[in-house]
Amino acid sequence: MPNLTSLRPLLYIIVFYLIAFWLSLSYWAFRDARERSPSVAFHVFATGISLLLPIFGLFIYMIIRPPLTMAERRALELETAALSEPGGPARELRPCPSCGEPIDSQYVLCPHCKTQFSKLCPRCNKQLKLGWSVCPYCAEEVPLQGSVPTPRIAR
Ligand SMILES: [Zn+2]
Ligand SMILES: [Zn+2]
Known part of the structure; x- marks a missing residue:
């Protein structure tokens, strides 16, 4: 039969660890609560x-x-706000005049059927009609690319 007094230090250590564990769990709960709610209660x-x-x-x-x-x-709120903001990631969609797929109105060509309907000014990056030889925003001369990839349309 082992002497009980020799086990006592071991018991103290176990109790000490349990208390430390208990206190740190409570501290964790406190920190977690602080991250999740502004309410002191x-x-x-x-x-x-x-x-x-x-x-x-x-x-x-x-x-x-x-x-x-x-x-x-x-x-999450910032993300939702950005999505509903005009000009944000959710841009205005319109059907492609050639294949009817909904595409961003800022696109210069349809990614589905590759029809090009506008080009970008090389200087100010504004959207220009294909037939324009000069940019109306910054007066930059824009070379007319005689034939564009897909000749759709009868004008
Ligand atoms: Zn298309
Ligand atoms: Zn321009």
Whole structure:
């Protein structure tokens, strides 16, 4: 039968580790709550529940916490704002005059049927009609490319 007193230091170490584990879990809950909510009451709740109910409190907290951190939510909002903004990534679509596929009105040619309907000014990069020999925005002379890839249209 081993002497119980010789086991005591080991017991202290285990208890110490359990307490350290318990405190760091509570601290983690506090930090996590701070990232997910600006409300102080919520921070207190998250820390309190993981202190009062070690481990189980943390599970409860993880079930009811907001699914996204505030930084994630902000990124999502910016993304949605950018998408709905005119001139943003979601540009105006129009059907291609040749094949009818919806294409961006800023395109100079249709990526589906490769019909070219405009060109870009080499100087100011504005969209020009194929027949124009000068840019109306910056007065740059634009060489007329006699035949363009696909001669569609009867004008
Ligand atoms: Zn097309
Ligand atoms: Zn120009």
